[in-house]
Amino acid sequence: MGEIKVSSITKDYKDKRRALDDVNLCIKENKIYGLLGRNGAGKTTLLNIINDKIFPTAGKITVDGEDLIENEKILNSIAYMMQDVMYPLNMEVRELFEWAEKFYIKFDQAYANRLAKKFKLDVTKELIELSTGYSTIFKDILTLATNARILIFDEPVLGLDANHRNMFYKELLKSYNEKPKTIIISTHLIDEVADVIEEVIIIKKGKIIREESVDRFLSSAYIVSGRTNNVDKYLENRDFVVEETMETLKIATVLESTAKKSMGLKEELKLEFSKVELQKLFITLTNS
Amino acid sequence: MLLDSNSDKPVYAQLVEAIEDDILREIFKEDSKIISTTEMSVQLRINPGTALKAINLLADDEIIYKKRGVGMFVYKGAKKKIMNKRKKSFREIFVLPMMKEADKLKISKKEINEMMEGSKEV
Numbered sequence: 001m002g003e004i005k006v007s008s009i010t011k012d013y014k015d016k017r018r019a020l021d022d023v024n025l026c027i028k029e030n031k032i033y034g035l036l037g038r039n040g041a042g043k044t045t046l047l048n049i050i051n052d053k054i055f056p057t058a059g060k061i062t063v064d065g066e067d068l069i070e071n072e073k074i075l076n077s078i079a080y081m082m083q084d085v086m087y088p089l090n091m092e093v094r095e096l097f098e099w100a101e102k103f104y105i106k107f108d109q110a111y112a113n114r115l116a117k118k119f120k121l122d123v124t125k126e127l128i129e130l131s132t133g134y135s136t137i138f139k140d141i142l143t144l145a146t147n148a149r150i151l152i153f154d155e156p157v158l159g160l161d162a163n164h165r166n167m168f169y170k171e172l173l174k175s176y177n178e179k180p181k182t183i184i185i186s187t188h189l190i191d192e193v194a195d196v197i198e199e200v201i202i203i204k205k206g207k208i209i210r211e212e213s214v215d216r217f218l219s220s221a222y223i224v225s226g227r228t229n230n231v232d233k234y235l236e237n238r239d240f241v242v243e244e245t246m247e248t249l250k251i252a253t254v255l256e257s258t259a260k261k262s263m264g265l266k267e268e269l270k271l272e273f274s275k276v277e278l279q280k281l282f283i284t285l286t287n288s
Numbered sequence: 289m290l291l292d293s294n295s296d297k298p299v300y301a302q303l304v305e306a307i308e309d310d311i312l313r314e315i316f317k318e319d320s321k322i323i324s325t326t327e328m329s330v331q332l333r334i335n336p337g338t339a340l341k342a343i344n345l346l347a348d349d350e351i352i353y354k355k356r357g358v359g360m361f362v363y364k365g366a367k368k369k370i371m372n373k374r375k376k377s378f379r380e381i382f383v384l385p386m387m388k389e390a391d392k393l394k395i396s397k398k399e400i401n402e403m404m405e406g407s408k409e410v
Binding site: 174198215 | 299325330331333337338
């Protein structure tokens, strides 16, 4: 329970701008996904459609085989932590926790208050009084406490300091370990989620360019460095992106499976190989 | 148990090594329980699937075993087994890179031997 199928979703905005272009995805149940893309790539539009906040121009979304649009039962099983604040701003945090029970029958009041205490979120404050960081923390806590089987976070650490970010990832993993659920995290802080997510979806200019496990993604490229002319020799007939060229040193990302590394050439040309980081490879692939 | 974000190894492989190190140092003793994958996942902030992958590799090597509903335990003789395994790769991981570096720096075998003699107490 908790599989999301996105079929041929296209979204055109009124100004004719195409935000999503024939997006197909299969979000498997009980896995943690990272949805990565540059600003304006279509991440939030996609998440808004998955949560029935906006209508797609074409295409269809199903959850466990059931059509999602205006399907209250399904929508109540998805908790969506949005960037926009959609709650009454003059309500106190504790009132909002109580209010959440109306939408999420399994909302865990005690857990929400425990988390609030941990993060030092003052539950007697009105939403409007919260700082950017605490507004994010409030939404994170609310989402975690819904006990929904699908949790979707759009920038869950926006404005959080390093300690709070660390705490958030730990609480998220704790919740996931206790009760597996489908989780999608959209974030710009890729390094921080690299070890937390299992699957990665990369969206570029409204199109999905990668959808695979993090392991597979990371083994689809590697870095080579060495003397410029030697690196050039190695790169002949290989797909690559140059990362850095100095007078005598060259570093390039080779876009081929790590299994295809030539150890013979490495020795012969005195090259160094290293693994590519999630964030690094993301930048390389979305840098145009 | 610590992970090195600058390491060239995948996280699950680092985790295997970290657990083995903890067994060698007797932080996890033979026949006693080690931390759960849940604890590893939360403490190290990693996906539980990664922790599970490491645990399964250690179980395949008969370093640890699972007791259903109780947890994971260190095999009797695991320490010896890890030592043997590490000894086998000692040349490749430590000696060969050292020789390569020595060659680059034009350090002779004699000099290396002297250095080793001088480091014996370590």
